[in-house]
Amino acid sequence: NAGVMQNPRHLVRRRGQEARLRCSPVKGHSHVYWYRQLPEEGLKFMVYLQKENIIDESGMPKERFSAEFPKEGPSILRIQQVVRGDSAAYFCASSSFRGKLFFGSGTQLSVL
Amino acid sequence: GIQVEQSPPDLILQEGANSTLRCNFSDSVNNLQWFHQNPWGQLINLFYIPSGTKQNGRLSATTVATERYSLLYISSSQTTDSGVYFCAVWGGNTPLVFGKGTRLSVIA
Numbered sequence: 001n002a003g004v005m006q007n008p009r010h011l012v013r014r015r016g017q018e019a020r021l022r023c024s025p026v027k028g029h030s031h032v033y034w035y036r037q038l039p040e041e042g043l044k045f046m047v048y049l050q051k052e053n054i055i056d057e058s059g060m061p062k063e064r065f066s067a068e069f070p071k072e073g074p075s076i077l078r079i080q081q082v083v084r085g086d087s088a089a090y091f092c093a094s095s096s097f098r099g100k101l102f103f104g105s106g107t108q109l110s111v112l
Numbered sequence: 113g114i115q116v117e118q119s120p121p122d123l124i125l126q127e128g129a130n131s132t133l134r135c136n137f138s139d140s141v142n143n144l145q146w147f148h149q150n151p152w153g154q155l156i157n158l159f160y161i162p163s164g165t166k167q168n169g170r171l172s173a174t175t176v177a178t179e180r181y182s183l184l185y186i187s188s189s190q191t192t193d194s195g196v197y198f199c200a201v202w203g204g205n206t207p208l209v210f211g212k213g214t215r216l217s218v219i220a
Binding site: 033035041042043044045048055056058089091093098099100101102103105106 | 142143145147153154155156157160198200202205206207208209210211212213
């Protein structure tokens with residue numbers, strides 16, 4: 001009974017490159033959330049998706065960031081032209097409708 | 113948007129001691145959850161508790177929605193309880209908003 005799977009666990013990118021973070025939700029969950037966490041800080045909401053739909057992206061920067069949750073396959077958080085300020089831990093969570101959230105182990109993004 | 117405040121920000125306990133962590137929120141909520149982030153960064157959902165009281169082993173939680181607060185009780189603390197405890201609330205259409213957490217250190 002797999003939980004939320006995120007990969008890669010660690011991702012190193014140079015400034016200007018693209019970062020792609022993947023998230024496979026708990027089987028049967030159709031709601032996915034992405035959060036960002038800086039060291040010694042709480043989790044900041046980025047985007048809330050349901051299959052093929054973005055429900056709320058109010059926490060996501062307007063430029064360079066995008067997210068999708070296709071009908072088939074994992075959810076993807078894409079960061080284009082990364083900058084050093086994008087370095088952070090990115091967590092994905094899944095749930096049933098407004099249910100208990102289950103988090104993945106996170107992706108630590110480091111931008112050189 | 114909804115504001116979530118947690119107290120205390122930091123807490124140091126001797127092993128075996130009890131503690132109470134508090135979460136205040138600024139608006140009515142229909143969903144409140146407590147999480148533990150261990151020292152390796154893993155986030156574990158402890159409770160889904162929009163109202164009432166729940167218990168799970170040495171942990172229990174109470175949410176008084178009408179007064180906009182929730183409490184997390186840890187009894188007979190162990191070193192494995194160390195980490196950061198987050199309260200998160202869902203009010204209206206806004207997905208879970210997290211507080212800044214309480215950092216707990218349990219000393220043997």
